[in-house]
Amino acid sequence: MPFIPWAEAVYTFYMKAIVDCNSFYCSCERLFEPQLKTRPVVVLSNNDGCIISRSDEAKEIGVDMAGPYFKAKPLIAKHNVAAFSSNYHLYGDLSWRVMETLRTQLPPGCVEVYSVDEAFLNLEHIPLMQLSQAAMQLRETVEQWTGIAVSIGVAPTKVLSKIANRLAKKHKQATNCVLVLDTKRKTEQALQKTPIEDVWGIGYRHAVKLRGLGIETAYDLARQGPAWGSRFLGGVTGERLLRELNGMPSIEMEDPLVNKKMIATTRMFGSPVSRLCDIREAIATYTSRAAEKLRRQRGAASIISVFIVPKEDSHQTTFRHGPSISSYTSLPAATSITNELIKPAVSLADRLYEEGKLYKKAGVMLSGIVPDHSIQGNLFRPATDSNARMLMSMMDNINFAMRDDVLKFAASGTERNWKMRQDLRSPRYTTRWEELCQAK
């Protein structure tokens, strides 16, 4: 007895899609080095710590996702894998091109950028019978215009479209990277082929718990009711997930113009540091970066928090992220002026720092974010003078044009011996004149 008695029925809901760039960072690297087409490729996280993108060939030879780079090194050498440090200038620019291409192909407001390499699409304007062809066409256009290959999953809900997308990507030959779940029957089959941990919204913890309850596939999960989801998968989130799996849209498309509620800049140090002056420099630098992001969304922050992470004894067998030591302070008035943020940030760092300890990471977070034009005044402080604002916008403009922080506050330091390693970064082909690709 199928759990959906009307299994042959065609969906009558509006359909959604998720477009996902295939091995995005690797594809970006290959775009400018075509000779890599036949070589396995991996891209590393900041500090060349772990592997965050793998080409299909790299997956095939068994390079683990999110595995530490140093452990994979022997395998990488053996199979002549090309490894790159992350080049966010390049990926950011190519991401923008992919998203722009999608926007030209759809009515206004139908593209929701979900991450650097993914976008949800609202396809309600496309008749059901034409979905497959339209998706195929979209895939070809993106690849032709940007050089980036994408996969597209189409279904009535976001969760189901993610499931469709995963299968499209997994069976590239059979699906041509496009899978449309437009009937209950197709959906049911897709759910049966999806292990529980590959469902969007089920992480490691929940997967272990569900397997303990005898639930192995997305199909098993979908047979449970929303109330069950609420009980075992964390309240309303679980309830929504169950509805979505059963074809009932419960996670809406989001307004792409919504601003961030929290802005963070956090980094591992290139190597552990112990001096307070290094920590202060790092904190000042991260604060500057966070303030830049804040101004870009025309926001002002009223809470600033700082954390530092001590290095742990390294002789334990399983890796874990050590506890971070953090503190925050509420500002007398919301601000986006870098120096007004650096001061409290650095004094928070001073308070957290302990002489003689080694630290491996630090970070700054801005929250309590309000629109810049509606900053609540404070009777006891003079309003930020407009010179400071002009200075900020000049700095932003110059830094944007030149990149690489030509202008910065003295507190950010000049030596920066805490900076992260990026030994294998490719040129910033599309955003720096002096690093343009050369045709011979």
Added chain:
DNA sequence: TCTGGGGTCCTAGGACCC
């Protein structure tokens, strides 16, 4: 001083995502 229910607001922390 003790007793009780019910409401709000805030924060810390968990879980998840890419």
Added chain:
DNA sequence: TCTGGGGTCCTAGGACCC
């Protein structure tokens, strides 16, 4: 020796109020 960075949402529980 070497394991990323930047987000969101939700819940539980404490503090406080009537």
